[in-house]
Amino acid sequence: MLAMVVDGANQVVKVDVTGLSYRKLNEQLRQLVADGASRIELLNVCGQRYIGTDLGGPVELVIYGTPGNALGAFMDGPSITVYGNAQDGCGNTMNEGEIIIHGHAGDIVGLSARGGRIFVRDDVGYRAAIHMKGYGDKKPVLVVGGTAQDFVGEYMAGGVLVLLGLTLGEGENHRASFIGTGMHGGVIYLRGSVEDHQLGEEVGRAELDEADYRVLEENVSRFARHFGRDADEILKGSFIKLFPRWLRPYGQLYAY
Amino acid sequence: MKTYLPSKFVVERDAERCIQCQACVSQCSFDVHAYDADYNEVTSQGENCVGCHRCAVFCPSGAITIKRNPLDYRDNYNWRSEIIEDIIKQAETGGVLLTGMGNDKGQRIYWDHLVLNASQVTNPSIDPLREPMELATYLGSKPDKVELDSDNNLKTEMPPQVKLEVPVMFSAMSYGAVSLNVQQSLARAATEMGTLWNTGEGGLHPRLYQYADHAIVQVASGRFGVHPGYLDAARVVEIKIGQGAKPGIGGHLPGEKVSADVSLTRMIPEGTDALSPAPQHDIYSIEDLAQLVYAIKEATNYTKPVSVKIAAVHNSAAIASGMVRAGADIVVLDGLRGATGAAPKVIRDNVGIPVEMALASVDNRLRQEGIRNRASIVISGGIRNSGDVIKAIALGADAVNIGAAALVALGCTICQQCHTGRCAWGICTSDARLSKRVNPDIGARRLANLLRGWSLEIKDMLGGMGINAVESLRGNRLQLRGVGLTDTELDILGVRMVGC
Structure with a gap:
């Protein structure tokens, strides 16, 4: 592995990780962070899993190539930017930090996330944002520039999910089914439209109010900054809000 | 709707003994007992009684x-009263029967059909009062x-090892299912006795981090309370796939709790049901399990x-082999009689297999494949006494978990009302007033006493077999014989019939 200090004053390190196993890669990352690196650029990343999983603090990771599954799983603070696509399990049970994907992401993006923000420029796979949580100030956010596959937002218990539909054609609906099935907390903002049959039974739809727009604007602005888009242009689209109709979707299921 | 359900219990109050102190009322x-001030009389409505004995134990005059x-009902082996009453309940509510x-x-409880050996003449038994006797067990993967x-x-x-001073741990019981005082009692007893308690899937309350060094923390399908601090604090991290009381389904902690x-x-809104999906949505295969196992190993830097916990089911042996190959350092098998805070009755009573059979077949399979050293085996689900513990170890377990037995030590009388959240013993509830009934000082004492008693008994039984270390008994099935079992059962257990 080639670790080259590019800018000693700002502790920027570039690393070519060709052929490196994930275990060795993460060992090196822990060491570099312990040595005070503030920005680490990983070159030629090719399928290494769990990148950034055990890093705390404010370090900035920049990934060129294709990171493997579980990118930033359980992550607690760093920011990760990927110039490429992310695979499955990106941001799984993430606690704090930011993940920015300049491309697509696979299945279960942000599963059970507890905090932090994930921005995906294009589309995501199945079961995105399942069981995202939230409590007090901890509010995970997933913004997807394109659209998602089935079961997006299933069992959501908190947090904010935004689907911008920018990869869809003019007037084309989102295609996911079972959106928000079992949802009992949090909120989904969806640009464009969906048919009722695509929504889980537990999901209601509503117009956005002022408070919703404030949350939406903040997150769309961040999205636009990350990917060089025009936030105002995106926000001109028509949005709907999806919310849990009941706190206790399965409260009537049982006999005592 | 008028209920057709008859009372399960009759509450008799001895008028001569009752002093109208209203202890039973409080x-x-x-809501069985009530005080009528006009007549200065305490009365009881037996139809509400669940048979938990709280009032009888706390009645100062034994009234x-x-x-x-x-x-x-008229005798009928097919239509027993429980079956009739279940139908009545469902006809009146239209719901899933919860228990x-x-x-x-x-x-069949196989422990009751297994007997232990003892040394006679040809080899001496060991007196544990005079000679050292080793109960320490090390959990974790062992190198080839x-x-x-x-x-x-x-x-x-x-690989990382965890030393248990006694091969008995406390089963996973989450905060939310049981009260914080119960968890604190378990945590303190485990710390004192050199064993482990298990947070279950409800996260670790800030007040219990001081006992995290003796905690197994769970990562389950709901991922409640899972964050780097939680993983870092723990002694062992456990991925919960299934539970013996409800294999194959998730859990709904009712909003009342x-x-x-x-x-x-748990990081969910107050008053919502805490929903644990049936599968972990990042685990649909052995390969996916390996991914989460190594995500956790990376997150905790090895x-x-x-640990990976499954419910004991038909093909546990093949599954366990996959779990070990997926990197599990500890395999936990929870059997048919494993308990729960709430489960659909039809699943609790009909799904899964007895843990004795699962243990024997898993231990056997891992040995045949030459990978038994790569994981410890822990079993749970109906362990009642030290006899069950020592038989489990002889069948191949490294250690056992006890859940119901630990709760009985705290006062539980197995009245099976855990799902109501109204436990009169203050155990399986999050009600602030009821929770105070378990005093962690006394609770920890009672639990430590139980483990101490079992330790002494295990040493006695070990010594009787002429064995001075529990690790020497593990998988030593020659110390077991079967009584009243079929050839097939004996074959699966790997145990010979008594007398041969």
Whole structure:
């Protein structure tokens, strides 16, 4: 592995990780962070899993190539930017930090996330944002520039999910089914439209109010900054809000 | 709708003994007893009684007797009263029958059909009062071989090991299902006795981090309370795939139990049902399990064993082999009689297999495949006494978990009302008033006493067999014989019939 200090004053390190196993890669990352690196650029990343999983603090990771599954799983603070696509399990049970994907992401993006923000420029796979949580100030956010596959937002218990539909054609609906099935907390903002049959039974739809727009604007602005888009242009689209109709979707299921 | 359900119990109050002190009125959380000030009389409504004995134990004058209601249907082996009453309940509610605790049906309890050996004449038994007797067990993956350098120092890198002073741990019982005082009692007893308690899937309350060094923390499908601090604090991290009381399904902690404090620990809104999906949505295969196992190992920098818990089901042996190959350092098998805070009754009573059979077949399979050293085996689900523990170890377990037995030590009388959240013993509830009934000082004492008693008994039984270390008994099935079992059962257990 080639670790080259590019800018000693700002502790920027570039690393070519060709052929490196994930275990060795993460060992090196822990060491570099312990040595005070503030920005680490990983070159030629090719399928290494769990990148950034055990890093705390404010370090900035920049990934060129294709990171493997579980990118930033359980992550607690760093920011990760990927110039490429992310695979499955990106941001799984993430606690704090930011993940920015300049491309697509696979299945279960942000599963059970507890905090932090994930921005995906294009589309995501199945079961995105399942069981995202939230409590007090901890509010995970997933913004997807394109659209998602089935079961997006299933069992959501908190947090904010935004689907911008920018990869869809003019007037084309989102295609996911079972959106928000079992949802009992949090909120989904969806640009464009969906048919009722695509929504889980537990999901209601509503117009956005002022408070919703404030949350939406903040997150769309961040999205636009990350990917060089025009936030105002995106926000001109028509949005709907999806919310849990009941706190206790399965409260009537049982006999005592 | 008028209910057709008859009373299960009759509450008798001895008028000569009753002093109208109303202790029973305040102790009962099921509204059986009431005080009538006009007549200065305490009365009881037996139809509400669940048979938990809280009032009878706390009655200062011993005035209360609880009996099974003698009212009975005409004898019918097919249409027993429980079956009739279940239908009545569903006809009146249209819901899934919910229950608590473990399977109460008559499937064979194999522990009761296994007997232990003892030394006579040809080899001496060991007196544990005079000779050292080792109960320590090390959980974790063991290397295939160890190498020493020229100075006899260990060259092989050892995977993380956890030492148990006694091979009995406390089963996973989450905060929310049981009260914080119960968890604190378990945590303190485990710390004192050198064993482990298990947070279950509800996260670790801030007040219990001081006991995290003796905690197994769970990562389950709901991922409640899972964050780096939680993983870092723990001694062992456990991925919960299934539970013996409800294999194949998730869990719904009812909104009544999601108090402000439970909401904080689980990070879900107060008053919502805490929903644990049936599968973990990042685990649809052995390969996916390996991914989460190694995600946790990466997140904790390979400093602690990762355990994987499954319910004992038909093909447990093949599944366990996959789990070990997926990197599990500890395999936990939870059997048919494993208990729960709430489960659909039809699943509790009909799904899964007895843990004795699962243990024997898993241990056997891992040995045949030459990977038994790569994981410890822990079993749970109906362990009642030290006899069950020592038989489990002889069948191949490294250690056992106890859940119901630990709760009985705290006062539980197995009344099976855990799912109501109204436990009069203050155990399986998040009600602030009821929770105070378990005093962690006394609770920890009672639990430590139980473990101490079992330890002494295990040493006695070991010594009787002429064995002075529990690790020497593990998988030593020659110390077991079967009574009243078929050839097939004996074959699966790997145990010979008594007399041969």
